[in-house]
Amino acid sequence: MTSLNFSQQSGVFDRAAARPVTVIGAGSVGSQVVVQLAKIGVTGITVYDGDYVESHNIPMSAYRVGDLGRLKVAALEAIVLEQSDLRIAAVPRMFQRERLAGSVVACVDSMEARRLIWDQVKMNPNVDILVDTRTAAELISVFAVNPCDPEDIAYYEHFLYPSSQASRLMCGLHGIIYASAVAASAVCANLTNKWSQGRMRRHFQMLVGELESVGQ
Amino acid sequence: MADKLKVKIMVVPTQGKSTTQTVELKKSGASLKEVLKAAGVSADNKDLLVNGQPATLDTHVGAKDKVEVKVQVSERPRGS
Numbered sequence: 001m002t003s004l005n006f007s008q009q010s011g012v013f014d015r016a017a018a019r020p021v022t023v024i025g026a027g028s029v030g031s032q033v034v035v036q037l038a039k040i041g042v043t044g045i046t047v048y049d050g051d052y053v054e055s056h057n058i059p060m061s062a063y064r065v066g067d068l069g070r071l072k073v074a075a076l077e078a079i080v081l082e083q084s085d086l087r088i089a090a091v092p093r094m095f096q097r098e099r100l101a102g103s104v105v106a107c108v109d110s111m112e113a114r115r116l117i118w119d120q121v122k123m124n125p126n127v128d129i130l131v132d133t134r135t136a137a138e139l140i141s142v143f144a145v146n147p148c149d150p151e152d153i154a155y156y157e158h159f160l161y162p163s164s165q166a167s168r169l170m171c172g173l174h175g176i177i178y179a180s181a182v183a184a185s186a187v188c189a190n191l192t193n194k195w196s197q198g199r200m201r202r203h204f205q206m207l208v209g210e211l212e213s214v215g216q
Numbered sequence: 217m218a219d220k221l222k223v224k225i226m227v228v229p230t231q232g233k234s235t236t237q238t239v240e241l242k243k244s245g246a247s248l249k250e251v252l253k254a255a256g257v258s259a260d261n262k263d264l265l266v267n268g269q270p271a272t273l274d275t276h277v278g279a280k281d282k283v284e285v286k287v288q289v290s291e292r293p294r295g296s
Contacts, residue, residue, distance in 0.1 A: 109296050
């Protein structure tokens with residue numbers, strides 16, 4: 001439960017429509033997704049991550065200076081409790097092959113991790129939506145698919161190549177918080193649209209620094 | 217059938233603005249590999265779309281009357 005007053009957003013999103021969400025990866029995008037979900041009144045949030053907060057994580061994420069050295073999920077649990085009076089389920093390890101249900105958000109940084117998640121959600125009737133976020137510098141790419149829909153499956157699998165075939169992450173060009181914040185917002189918009197209206201945007205791309213939505 | 221293929225190519229980087237160029241081939245159809253080669257655009261480790269649909273270098277790009285062919289060549293972000 002949460003004691004937040006949602007009166008200013010109740011006409012935009014009815015939180016009674018929310019489903020449980022599993023967020024896999026609590027880095028730059030994942031930490032902001034969790035904070036946003038809690039603040040819109042989503043109560044069933046589970047987060048997987050086995051990493052600790054390092055100094056380079058802080059400018060890009062929801063973490064605070066005082067979180068340095070803490071487990072990301074423990075820090076995030078404290079942040080969400082403080083900001084939203086909500087307790088999340090923090091799982092202090094990397095996602096392996098646990099069963100998934102509800103809505104799933106992939107905020108991982110390797111294609112192999114995305115493949116592992118996909119193997120658990122593909123044709124899983126208990127998962128209503130998979131949202132996968134990908135970032136590099138100021139480019140964000142957000143996929144939102146129904147894992148039981150043949151067209152969505154074909155589309156998403158086209159973009160499941162090995163990490164060796166993805167853009168190389170150059171030092172200093174990993175990302176920046178305003179880009180990952182847009183990706184996190186795209187995740188939450190897809191989830192609320194799916195829960196409320198049954199719709200989602202299968203692939204959203206944006207060059208955030210130029211405020212340029214790309215795609216055909 | 218048209219004997220000229222006109223393709224608009226959008227290249228999406230990881231930062232800055234996307235760029236667009238148009239290439240014309242004197243044939244009614246070609247593989248995406250041929251189109252990108254003619255335009256001097258590298259497809260190494262890039263996401264490819266033709267008219268919004270996922271594509272590969274082997275995808276056939278054909279001119280249809282009064283329909284512009286749009287190709288998107290995008291970097292592949294993988295962080296999060």
